[in-house]
Amino acid sequence: MNLLKYIYKNTDIPFEVADNWGDVPFSTYVAYNKLIEAGEADNQAKIYGLFIDAVPAEYWDRPHNPKLYHSINNQLNFISEEPSKEVPTHVVHDDYKVITPKSIEEVSANAYWGTLKAVDKVLKGKGTNCTTLEVMPEMIAILMFKETKEKTINELSKEINELPTDKVYALGCFFLQKLQDLKSGTTRICRLKNLMKRI
Numbered sequence: 266m267n268l269l270k271y272i273y274k275n276t277d278i279p280f281e282v283a284d285n286w287g288d289v290p291f292s293t294y295v296a297y298n299k300l301i302e303a304g305e306a307d308n309q310a311k312i313y314g315l316f317i318d319a320v321p322a323e324y325w326d327r328p329h330n331p332k333l334y335h336s337i338n339n340q341l342n343f344i345s346e347e348p349s350k351e352v353p354t355h356v357v358h359d360d361y362k363v364i365t366p367k368s369i370e371e372v373s374a375n376a377y378w379g380t381l382k383a384v385d386k387v388l389k390g391k392g393t394n395c396t397t398l399e400v401m402p403e404m405i406a407i408l409m410f411k412e413t414k415e416k417t418i419n420e421l422s423k424e425i426n427e428l429p430t431d432k433v434y435a436l437g438c439f440f441l442q443k444l445q446d447l448k449s450g451t452t453r454i455c456r457l458k459n460l461m462k463r464i
Contacts, residue, residue, distance in 0.1 A: 273327050280319035282340040286348040289316065291433040292426040295398045297344065302395055309334070316341060348434040401437030402426050408440050 270279050283289050296315055300306045314322025317337075402425035406418045425433060 273324065273329065276324070278320055280317050282317060282337055283343075284340050285343050286430040286434070287432075289430045290427045291398075291402065291430045294348065294430040294434065295395065295426075298395050298398055302393060312341070312344075313337060316344070348431045350435050350438050351431075352435045352439045397441070398434075398437070401433060401441075404440050404444075405433065405436050409436065 270277065272278075286294070293315060297306070297312075300308075300311060300315070305311055310322060310325035313320070313325045402422040403418060405425055406412050406421040410421055412418045412421055
């Protein structure tokens with residue numbers, strides 16, 4: 266994070282700008298992708314308003330020295346790249362000890378079906394990029410934190426949404442890939458059983 270200053274007439278607001286996805290909460294990454302889907306990602310005022318909390322979005326419609334925009338754009342260069350998919354070695358949560366993501370080979374039936382329900386549209390290919398991102402915190406809450414109660418899952422999902430983008434995105438991609446592998450294996454078994462019945 267680097268410190269810059271917004272100055273306009275009598276308004277003087279110091280603010281920080283992220284310089285990598287690790288400095289950005291996952292909820293902001295989802296909101297940014299919604300701007301892209303809506304075709305509004307070329308609106309610089311909206312981008313600044315999204316990534317800079319300290320300055321109200323409407324302030325960016327005022328005229329400023331181009332040097333300020335140049336400094337911010339240099340900082341925000343990373344938003345044109347996908348976050349890292351490198352799975353974190355562990356995650357620490359207040360109510361839990363260190364949790365290490367390794368696999369989803371051992372889950373309860375509740376956790377398995379709860380996750381499939383959460384990611385149903387994504388796995389069926391009916392979701393958009395944003396719906397895929399939006400289910401990631403819920404999926405992580407179920408599979409990684411072993412939660413099955415809806416209220417706890419919702420609360421934990423809110424917390425996960427505020428974790429660094431690179432960690433949440435990497436975990437989300439990791440678990441989605443595992444679920445896709447499981448789904449394709451299950452589908453193949455069902456097809457083979459149907460074939461055997463017909464024979």
